[in-house]
Every structure is written in structure tokens, then in C-alpha cells.
Amino acid sequence: MLAYMSLPIFSTSEDPGPSLPNLLKKLGMGPSYDAVNSSGSGELDITHGTTVVAARYDGGVVMAGDRRATSGNLISYRTMQKVFPADKWSGVAIAGAAGPAIEMVRMFQLQLEHYEKVEGNSLSLEGKANQLSQMVRAHLPAAMQGMVVVPLFAGYDRRRAKGRLFAYDVTGGRYEEGEYMASGSGSLHAKTVIKLGRRNATTKDDVVNLLIKALFNAADDDSATGGPDSMRGIYPIVATISAEGYVQLEEEDIAARFEDVIAELTLDEEEIK
């Protein structure tokens, strides 16, 4: 109907609907990793973010992630954020190539907001999980070149009044997890800790402590995962998502919980002696 005059207006057959990625594609602005395909071996030391974990409790979900980013054997960044609010009722945690992962989170956050404004309602939790799945799938060519991004998505499903948790694989495969999930290089250690401890963790507080313990152990055994850094005052990020929405825990609170974990472990060591 109307010509394009820097206000993006489309004919009905060309309209991208409430999708921001489609809109950006139409305008030629979307993120592109096409150049990667021609770069040869692809053996660059790309900055990587590492361990993120998430687990459900009765009233919602807890997400946590360490702060370390590595390039090869070097620590490239000590304060990376890997757990983000996706919107008021959901959060996303990322592991993998840091640059594309942060771009993916940004695009995901903007897409949820864009949809909400255009349509007047927000997407269902499952709709959000599927949107992220499409973004991971679209990223597959770059993942094949070594820039793998594997997010975790969690949120509070207001229609069903419960927390839900989704894991992904590099192809965009989406798996709803019943209890807990971890992603990234330290995920094996973290998952073991959660698996062993989850029976005794029922309340939100217990689950927060369990995830903190899981991250501590991941950092203990995986060089790419950062532990609590009391010297610089850098601690993993922990957030809860419940009927009250996405809430990030205070740094002092997290620091105190890490001290408890360390005190407990120190006690164990003394008992052995």
C-alpha cells in the first residue's frame, strides 16, 4: 500500500508480523555470520563463556552462572554476565561462544518486547521457548564453524502457575527438563552435584544453595569455570523466577552463601584428618 520511507511499512503480503528477526532481515540489518564460512580452518581462539545451571522448585525456577570467559587457556574476562532476564517472567542463561551468545540474548530480549508491543500481549512461555529454539537453529552454520551457543531458558508459566525449564542443543532442539539442567564446560560436575543434592532441596532457599554448591564444584574441577572471587568481589549471578517475576539475588547474599559452602567443605577436610 505505502512505499517504504524510513518508517518501516510493508504491504500486507510482505509484512514481517510481530517478529523482530524477520523485520531486521527485511531491512537488511540482522546479525550475519556468513563471512565465517569463508574463513578457512576456523581455529580462532574465540572467547567462551562457561558454566550455567538451572533448577526448579515448588514456586518457580532458579538460574545461576559463573562469571569467567576464556580464550583458549587464557582468562579473557572475569565479570561476564551469563544469566539475563529475557522479560519480566523469564530468564535465559548462555554458554558457548561469548560474542554470538550475547547477541542472541539481546535479540531474544528485544524480540519478546517487540512481540508484546506489536501484539498487545506477551508470548506464552512455550512460545518464548520456541522462539529461542529458532534462534539457536538459525545459528547452526556458525556453530558448525566452532561458535557454538547453547542456552538454557527458564520462566514462570502464569497460565499453569509453575516454573518451567528448557534446554537446547546446537541444532535448535528444545527439551523441557523436569527438574534441573546445566550447560557449558563445567556442566558435568555441576550436574552431578545437583543430582546428588536435589532430593533434600525443596524450598527456593535450598535450591539456591544447591546451585551455588554446584557452581563451586564446577569451578573446582573445570579450569574454564570461575569460582567465587573474594579478592575482587566477583561472584556468580543467581536469579529466581517465580510469580513475582525475575529477581536477581544481591551480591552480599551470594557471597555469604559461598562462605557457607567453603566453611562446610573445610569442616569435611578436618574430619578426614
Add this chain to the structure above:
Amino acid sequence: MNMPFYVPPEQVMKDRADYAQKGIARGRSLVAAEFSEGIVLCAENPSRNLRKISEIYDRIGFAGVGRYNEYDQLRIAGIRHADTKGYNYSRDDVDSQTLANQYAQMLGQIFTHEMKPLEVEILVAEVGFIADNDRLFHIRYDGSVTDEDDFVALGGDAEAILERLGTNSMKSANLQECIKTLVAALAGPDRELPPEQLEVAVIDRLDDGRCFRRIENGEIATLLG
């Protein structure tokens, strides 16, 4: 081949303006005002689903009167403009002035070049970090823009509403006082507007994040007392 009749351009423009004004006058009106904590937008709208007022960006709201499909298309274009700009630059770089200019360009272009002008009047409102930086841009069907201070009325009854509001600024009023005044001006002396007939939204002067929020029926009823 028949030669088309000569029609003077004055006549063409007048006919188009009359056509657009008639279309706009068929719909119900809308008012917006700056108050102590931000900007209130208040429309007479019996529908819960076909909205006149909407969020564009963090500090920017949109309101339209006239033909729903036309202002809704402008609303979505505005959201797309703001979201792509924020994505390409930063959230701080999205401003109401650019958006108002874009709308004006577009409405002006359509008014002079298309078969039919758009039968809409729109408002772009932005809440500043300080009250002095609040903006109310009123854009008409022909692309003319006015930068209003204090308050603005859109639609067929705009003149009558502005007369009822007089010259009293609501800049120091609280939300309740402001909404009461606006609803009274919207209704006029001969009738009362119940909450179900109203669509109200506020752009709060917050420090950051999304400042737009709708005020639902229950809350409107409480505020109107």
C-alpha cells in the same frame, strides 16, 4: 480520449482535508496531559481490544484517533522504527522527535500524493528525565506537526475539550487530579464517562526501563472515586 477536467489545487487539497476531517470526526476523542509524575493519556474507547493508546518504546507512547486500521498501521510502524533504531544504536538514541518527524513526513506524503488521505490524528508522547523535557507531538492527517505544552486533545471534539480544559496546566497535579480533570473534559457537562468507556495509560517518569503502563478499569474506578 477525454481530457480530464481542470480542478484547481486549492480545491483538491480542501476536498482531501474535508474528507479526512469527516472521517476523524466520526470517531471518539482523546486527551493527554503532563502531570507531576509523567504523562497521562486518556481516550474515550468502549472497546477493551481495539486500543487507541499503546507503548512505542521505553519513554515513548502513541495514541491515535480516526480509522482504526490506519492508526494501528502507524503504531506498528512506530514500534518497528523504535526497536530497529534501538537495536542498531542504543536504547538512549530512540527519541520522540525523530519519530514525530517520520510520521509527519509520511502523512504529508500520503496527503499530497495518494488517492486518499489517512483519516487519522496521532500523538507521540515522550516523558523526559525532568519535567521540562516532556514532549507532546500532535500530528495531523496532512502531516502538520505541533509541539504542545501542558496538554493536547485529538479528534472531532478536540476544540470543545480544549475549551473545557482552559488554560490550567496540570503539571503540578497528581495522577488522580489529572485523570479526573481529563475525564471531565472528555465527557463534557452533559454526561458522565464510566471506567468501561475509558482507556487510560500513564508514562511514568522512572529512572530507566519501560515507563509505559496501562491503568485498568478497577484502578480507573478507584481514581475517579
